Amino acid sequence: MLVEITWYGRGGQGAWTSSNILAMAAALDGKFAQSFPAFGPERSGAPMLAFTRISDEPIEIHSMVYNPDVVVVLDDSLISPKVLSGIKEGGLVILNYTGGQEDLFKRLGETPRGVKVYTTPATRLALEILKANITNTAMLGGLMKASEIVSWSSLEKAVRERFRGAVADKNIDLIKRAYDSTVKVR
Structure with a gap:
């Protein structure tokens, strides 16, 4: 089964690094994987995308x-x-978010049928553990909570x-703490 993931982040937050780590973990699990970014000449802090595909x-x-x-939104x-554009029915959305649900769904808009939404306090945890606003590995923890897409041993x-x-x-501590702090909100 093919699983396709889109990562939304800003330059310097590590979206592509997370995509690479996940693809590497999938390969260690014996799966086929791709990881690649989509960005132009943007500077650090500009919005960018990364993608991961994992398949048997x-x-x-x-x-x-x-x-x-x-x-995954870092x-x-x-x-x-926009982040819900094209998401498959029954898909997963993992968001770096700590505010209230009313504000979240006002910003996110209507979620397509069957889509499950999870929130992870990635910024807070990254600042606490890494002393930097680099949320990529925290969001890997959120992704693992929503769907253990790779084995824990391969991820580590x-x-x-x-x-x-x-x-x-x-970073391993951050992943585990983010896993424990991730909540399904819809």
């Missing part, structure tokens, strides 16, 4: 993801109806391949 079969699609199964300022190995020493340890 070889992946022959080589385009952006237009109908994601999963949407920056709460990017929450809008992938994080340790991408980061070293204390940085890897902090």
Whole structure:
């Protein structure tokens, strides 16, 4: 089964890094995976997209993801109806968000039928643990709560391949704390 994920973030927040870590973990689980960004000459802080595909079969699609199964939003300022564009029925949305549900759904708009929405306090946790507003690994924790798309052991190995020493340890701690703090809101 093919799972397609769209990551919404800002340059410098690590959306593409998260996409890469997830794809690496999927490969460690014996699956086929793709990870790639979509950005132009934007500067740090500008909105950008990243994509991940994971499948049990070889992946022959080589385009952006237009109908994601999963949407992950790393920056709460990017929450809008746009992030739901094309999401499949029964899809998952994982948002970096800590406000009230009324405000959230006013900003997000109407969710398509069967779409499940989760929130993760990624900014708060990243600032606490990493001392930086780099929310990517926190959002991996949120994604794991919504759908354990890869094994925990492979995810940890992938994080340790991408980061070293204390940085890897902090990011693994951040993933676990975000997992524990993620809540299904719809």
